[in-house]
Amino acid sequence: MFDRLSGGHFKFAPVVKAALCALGVALPNAAWAGEVAQIPESSWRLKKTPHFDIRYQAKWSPPGIQLTLEKLHRLLRSDLGTLADWLKNEPILIYIYKDRPSYLNGRFTPPDWSEGVAVYAEKTVAVYDQKEAFKLHRIIAHETTHLLFEGYFSGKGRNLPRWLNEGLAMLMEDGAGSNPQNYSWTQAMDAMTKDQIIPAEKFFTEDLNIESSAEIVNDWYLQAFSMVHFLLKKHSRLQFQNFCSRLRDGITLQEALWKTYKISSLKKLEEKWRGTLKNAGGASARQSYKRLIESVHHRSRGKAEFSPLQRR
Numbered sequence: 001m002f003d004r005l006s007g008g009h010f011k012f013a014p015v016v017k018a019a020l021c022a023l024g025v026a027l028p029n030a031a032w033a034g035e036v037a038q039i040p041e042s043s044w045r046l047k048k049t050p051h052f053d054i055r056y057q058a059k060w061s062p063p064g065i066q067l068t069l070e071k072l073h074r075l076l077r078s079d080l081g082t083l084a085d086w087l088k089n090e091p092i093l094i095y096i097y098k099d100r101p102s103y104l105n106g107r108f109t110p111p112d113w114s115e116g117v118a119v120y121a122e123k124t125v126a127v128y129d130q131k132e133a134f135k136l137h138r139i140i141a142h143e144t145t146h147l148l149f150e151g152y153f154s155g156k157g158r159n160l161p162r163w164l165n166e167g168l169a170m171l172m173e174d175g176a177g178s179n180p181q182n183y184s185w186t187q188a189m190d191a192m193t194k195d196q197i198i199p200a201e202k203f204f205t206e207d208l209n210i211e212s213s214a215e216i217v218n219d220w221y222l223q224a225f226s227m228v229h230f231l232l233k234k235h236s237r238l239q240f241q242n243f244c245s246r247l248r249d250g251i252t253l254q255e256a257l258w259k260t261y262k263i264s265s266l267k268k269l270e271e272k273w274r275g276t277l278k279n280a281g282g283a284s285a286r287q288s289y290k291r292l293i294e295s296v297h298h299r300s301r302g303k304a305e306f307s308p309l310q311r312r
Ligand SMILES: [Zn+2]
Pocket: 020, 021, 022, 023, 142, 146, 165, 166, 169
């Protein structure tokens, strides 16, 4: 999936762990299939909201799920509405498995490093329940954003830059989910230090060529969040939607930046973005968001993720 959408240029050692999403990977996986007999998801308990059908396996639905999802929907429509007309009329299906083993053995056959999958063809997000509700909310927000955004790009078969896809999903996590202390990307961004910034030529080509540094991968994610925050929150929503529309139409990133924001190069984008950073200092952002990445995502990044088979 990563490969098709964004080129998949990262080179990771298997030990590297970082925030990651499953991005709709739904492959048959013989290792998991059939190991556990499951009640079909269609017969699980169902809760409906105006825009979601929530099917859950456990006896009780996760607390606060309906309100959170509707909040997410409002956010997606206001920030990205023109990119997904279908949001108005079609419900999004959310499947919540009772635990991780059930999720891994379910019909979506997710990769074992994932915490959620988005399957655009079915307008479906599948996740599993978490001990802490806010974590579940954040994961659903993340995957639902991928669902919408990748659907928009895949309609025309255009490339979607990974930094844009990931940064946007992280932005919606912060916007729609509850954010207990020290659990927001925004806080981490505000504490970012200069030594964490990855130069434009590396950041945008995603050619980090990192063999071992999880730290740099994590910094890349935070920068992706911050870059999308700059493009969407420091400009008008319409500009951002036009920017995405131009990328989908097939023009280059540089052209889309110029036509939309009058920013003449990736280097200039980096300069402008740097100018908006608070650089609040104090504890390094690496410390403040380490917990976020490790606790909220638990998404290990290994070789398997970039295998050619990992395509939807
Ligand atoms: Zn993601």
